[in-house]
Amino acid sequence: MTDTAEIFDSAFLRQLEALDAALLRLRGGVGEGARGHGRTQGQSEFRGHRPYSPGDDLRRLDWNAYGRLGKFFMREYERERTEHVTILLDCSRSMAAGTPPKHLLARRTAAAFGYLALKRGGSATLVGQPVVEGVARFSRLLEQLTNAGPVSSTGVAGQAAALAQHGRAPSDLVVVTDGLEPLESFRPLQSLSERRTSVTLVQVLSPDELDPTPGGTIELRGLEEGEAIELQLDASTIAAYRAELESHLEALNTVSLRNGWTLALTDSEADLQQLFIGKLLPAGASL
Amino acid sequence: MTLLAWPAILMLSTAAILIALAAWRQGPKQREVGTLLIWRRVAQQHQATQQRRRNFDLLLWLLLAGVVVGAIAATRPAWLHTQDHSRVAVFVEPTGPGIEQANLDEVKARVEADLPGAIPTFFLSTKDGGVPFNAVTLGSAGPPASQISDFERHSTDYDARLLMLNQPTTGTEDLGRAIPRLTKARPGVVFHVTGSVDRLLVQASAGLAPSVTGATLVSSSTSADSVSYLYEPTGVQIEVSDAIGKRTYRRRPFGVGTGNGWTGDAHEALLKALQLHEPDGRAPQVWLGSDELKPAVRVSAGEDFDLTTATLAWDPQHALLRDLPLGDFDWLGEGKLLAPTSGVQPLVTAVVDGKPVGDLVRLRDSGKVLEFAGDPFSRAPVASAALLLDNAIGVVSGVRPSERTGYELSEGPELPTRRQALAAPFEPYGELDLSSRSAAPLEFSTWLCLAAGLLLLLAATIAARKENPRPKPGVVG
Secondary structure, eight states, rough: OHHHHHSSHHHHHHHHHHHHHHHHHHHHSSSSTTTTTTTTTOOOEOOOEEOOOOOEEHHHHHHHHHHHHOOOEEEEEEHHHHOEEEEEEBBGGGOOOOTTTTHHHHHHHHHHHHHHHTTOOOEEEETTTTOSSSGGGHHHHHHHHOOOOOOOOOHHHHHHHHHHHSSSOOOOEEEEEOOSSGGGGHHHHHHHHHTTTTEEEEEEEEEHHHHHHOEEEEEEEETTTTTEEEOOSHHHHHHHHHEEEEEHHHHHHHHHHHHHHHEEEEEEEEOIIIIIIIIIHHHOOOO | OOHHHHHHHHHHHHHHHHHHHHHHHSSSEEEEEEEEEHHHHHHHHHHHHHHHHOOOOOOHHHHHHHHHHHHHHOOOOOOEEEEEEEEEEEEEEOOTTTHHHHHHHHHHHHHHSSSTEEEEEEEGGGOOOSOSSSEEEEOOOHHHHHHHHHHHHTTTTSSEEEEESSSTTTTTTTEEEEEESSSOOOOOEEEEEEEEEOOOEEEEETSSEEEEEEEEEEEEEOOOEEEEEEEEEEESSEEOOOOOOOEEEEOOOOOEEETOOOOOOOOOOHHTTTTTOSSSOOOOOOEOOOOSSEEEEEOOOOEOOOOTTTTEEEEETTTTTTTOGGEEEEOOTOOHHHOOOOEEEEEEEEEEEEEEEEEEEEETTTTTEEESSSSSHSSSOOOHHHHOOOOOHHHHSSSGGGGGGEEEESSSOOOOOHHTTTOOOOOOBBBOOOOOOOOEEEEOOOHHHHHHHHHHHHHHHHHHHHHOOOTTTTTOO
């Protein structure tokens, strides 16, 4: 079992804080109503209270309730209630490939989405796992992500299909995957989109998947399939691979545009700042 | 080993480079990728090309060819090529000075006529001088047995041997076919000339007496194959002519040098009488009158002394005085005497009142210097003086001029050996079997080595130019 600290070390946590601060600066303000967009933008009527948790923003602490009841309660607004992010993490074996492995950045990306939601008073759900509310429970999300290693044979399609069959479609769905699946695998996501789910698709590919190196006759062993094929990786083969990959990415991009998804492609060497600020934010992701 | 062997071996050494390259190229040729989704599409496109490449890997085929050719070369294969013509080694024994050229041409013609279809290789002695045709020169110029032994060593690879000998020779029966060197005997070929002051012996092959001038035939005797002629010389020069040519012989000269005290007419007359001459560029055998050089006969070496009452004492058996008419010499008349001293051998001593007072003749310097107190050679009769000088020179040099032996060849060809002079036809013996032509092995492993080296070098070049498929450490696609 992988230790949480191995994937989400202290440096990563500092990156999250720095990312949060940077996003707030880019949004031009701090506090309620100053962030978010899309369907939830402007919806800030008071919804009620919830118990205080360590780490909660003290500015939203209800001192009146404390004076009356002697306990700390946090004020909740309607918009925050709707800021619930559902995270679909591709746990297929293919995510183990790459240097660094794709699943590392994928899990950190998922954690970052969850952190940002929790930090803004929202909640986060890793598909198949209990919902996590309050930034104080962020560690629980990290544990869930730690256990979500790239060992499953179920990719995006299976998890999305399960979500689609669920009674209530998630409002915000973040999908972190390498996207190296047949386009048919993304149909469950399309059905979710038709049910007004906002889909953000983060595609993580390793540098060698984006730009493979030539090298004579090679036996390529697919982690996903558990099979191998032999290819002469000369210049012409590499060129053909690039063309095929570009075709696949282009098709996925077309699907994304057609369904209103936010799509960001990154290599597994990128850091969070590059991904969120450099790619997701310009692409219109709800951050 | 031919000249190609070393280049071939050097080129074959590139196999080590190739092996190193192959080892370097070894390693994991597997690469893990996340999914084969994209790669399978590529594989479908490249399937035909991949199949072709799999079937023809140039490097693999070159390596295989190089190893196979090298392995074949290591077995040293050879064609057994049967010769179209027999190779016959022909030994030609020299027949003596002065007649080689014509005879060798005749020998060549004979062999080529007698051995049609054969390729003769002639082996000649270096003593034959210039080789008139393409032939192997034997290093040995010694006796026939030595030359034949040398020929045997040089002719082991030939199909047959033919020996052209002056005479039948023991030990050559199993060597090959022996035939006569000459088709007919040569009469009157002189092979020996020797003589003394009054005798000259000439030996020649039978059949024709040699022509001799300067000597008178005394007698002759005939053996089985030669004739000996005894002559009495009439002069210092003798000419002997035979079938080979004319030779001039002179008595061997006796060179003397002259110095102080040996300049008178009487002295010159003595030199002529004994046929003594100044040497022609050679060191004198004796010095006459010299005070320093040895061996020497010195005269007038004594001091004035009153010898009027003196008598003589001598050793009559000494070589100087043997058979010498002492009465012809006035030993005391000159009044010269050599003072007694140690380390000398008195030969003629002056005695006064029964006591020796000095020497008239004595030997010194270990017998190399003969000293005379006076000059008996100029005062005695010429015949006696000549006899004294002949004895004196004999004492200091060991050889009396009158006893010097032999004549020396001064002009004309050298004498052949007895074997050469008596060369004659004989019944051929031995075998010359040309029916079993040998199969000459034509080894070509060197060429195979060269080919293997070239193949491996080419493979090494291709391998070096290929990109290394070994993945970088830690890179997993």
